[in-house]
Amino acid sequence: MTTWALRFGSGGRRLALVALTVLVSLVHLGAGQWVSASLEQHRDPPPAAIDVRFIQEMALTEPPPPAPPPPPRRPRPQPVVAAQAAASAVAEAASAPEPPPVAQAPPDPLDDAASAVAEAPSPAASAPPPFAWPPSTQLLYALEGSYRGPIVGEAQVDWLREGERYQVRLEVRVPPLFKRRMLSDGLLGEQGLAPQRFDQETEVAMSATRRETVRLDQDMVQLANGRAEARPPGVQDVASQFVQMTWLFLTRPELAQTGATVELPLALPRRLGRWTYQVQERGPIDLPFGQIDAVHVVPQRENAKPGELTVELWVAPGLLYLPVRIVIRQDVDNYLDLRLKTAPRIAELAAPGS
Numbered sequence: 001m002t003t004w005a006l007r008f009g010s011g012g013r014r015l016a017l018v019a020l021t022v023l024v025s026l027v028h029l030g031a032g033q034w035v036s037a038s039l040e041q042h043r044d045p046p047p048a049a050i051d052v053r054f055i056q057e058m059a060l061t062e063p064p065p066p067a068p069p070p071p072p073r074r075p076r077p078q079p080v081v082a083a084q085a086a087a088s089a090v091a092e093a094a095s096a097p098e099p100p101p102v103a104q105a106p107p108d109p110l111d112d113a114a115s116a117v118a119e120a121p122s123p124a125a126s127a128p129p130p131f132a133w134p135p136s137t138q139l140l141y142a143l144e145g146s147y148r149g150p151i152v153g154e155a156q157v158d159w160l161r162e163g164e165r166y167q168v169r170l171e172v173r174v175p176p177l178f179k180r181r182m183l184s185d186g187l188l189g190e191q192g193l194a195p196q197r198f199d200q201e202t203e204v205a206m207s208a209t210r211r212e213t214v215r216l217d218q219d220m221v222q223l224a225n226g227r228a229e230a231r232p233p234g235v236q237d238v239a240s241q242f243v244q245m246t247w248l249f250l251t252r253p254e255l256a257q258t259g260a261t262v263e264l265p266l267a268l269p270r271r272l273g274r275w276t277y278q279v280q281e282r283g284p285i286d287l288p289f290g291q292i293d294a295v296h297v298v299p300q301r302e303n304a305k306p307g308e309l310t311v312e313l314w315v316a317p318g319l320l321y322l323p324v325r326i327v328i329r330q331d332v333d334n335y336l337d338l339r340l341k342t343a344p345r346i347a348e349l350a351a352p353g354s
Contacts, residue, residue, distance in 0.1 A: 044213070046199040047185045050160040050167050052136040052347040060292075060318040131251055133188060134320050136160045136347035141326070141338035142288065143174065148334075151177065155338050157323075159243055160347075164188050168239040172336065179203045184239035186216070191234055192247040198237035200224075200269060212269040224269040232265040232272065241266060242323055245277070245297070245313070249321040255279065256295050256317065276300040277313075285314055287324060288341045292316050294324055319344060
């Protein structure tokens with residue numbers, strides 16, 4: 001009896017020692033991964049926010065009208081008909097008697113000046129005014145939706161710029177379920193926004209924060225899963241696409257007309273794709289602070305993979321085509337509906353050292 005107990009105790013101690021060794025190894029492995037991820041995050045944190053002050057509400061404005069269609073070109077005369085007409089005119093001129101000379105009045109200098117002014121090209125007509133980027137702007141949204149039942153929350157979009165640099169900061173909060181922050185950081189150029197980096201952080205209840213970064217170099221796009229692909233011309237990220245669409249509508253108003261389509265290459269965290277949006281009707285939309293006209297912009301769902309999010313927009317021409325309503329949809333039963341709850345606020349750059 002005693003011998004059996006001693007053997008059991010010895011075996012138990014050996015099992016306990018093995019279990020302890022495995023447990024310590026797992027703890028070290030998990031701690032090492034956590035420390036490595038933390039160190040990586042601290043080595044390359046997301047860019048700090050551009051410092052601005054939001055000082056006043058944005059006033060309603062009338063957007064520029066679309067460019068008129070070019071006038072129809074006059075048909076050119078047929079060569080044979082033109083040659084016959086020219087020959088007849090020459091023959092008639094040769095057979096007509098020579099008219100008596102007529103005294104020529106001296107040219108009127110006022111007429112010459114008026115003619116010169118009329119023929120001179122108008123600077124305003126020959127060169128359109130340069131595009132002026134909207135000032136830094138903050139948009140606050142009320143959020144409703146469905147995800148395994150009704151949900152409510154809030155969202156915020158900050159469009160920030162300083163010189164040729166811009167940021168789009170988007171945050172969606174549905175307490176206590178989840179929070180998601182997105183940041184697009186890049187430069188302003190002749191083709192609109194040129195993203196250089198996209199960061200996304202997702203916090204879900206009872207789960208660790210997930211961080212994903214996409215880097216957009218001059219020629220390559222480094223996705224969050226480590227895959228590198230060639231950078232498509234005009235590529236946008238998840239956050240910058242909203243402001244890029246604003247830029248397109250402001251610089252090319254014909255794209256905001258019913259029936260037009262807008263194509264955007266998008267760099268998602270794990271793949272590159274091309275999204276096509278169709279412009280639908282313009283009409284009034286009710287918001288907490290009043291009614292406003294908006295253009296409905298709908299994504300073509302055949303571009304999305306199963307379970308992938310799509311974004312539907314209502315942009316207001318009177319608010320520089322900023323989105324006043326955003327519907328983010330995963331499927332019929334799971335979606336977020338964001339409606340602008342106050343008029344957008346615009347900002348001025350903070351004074352140095354303040």
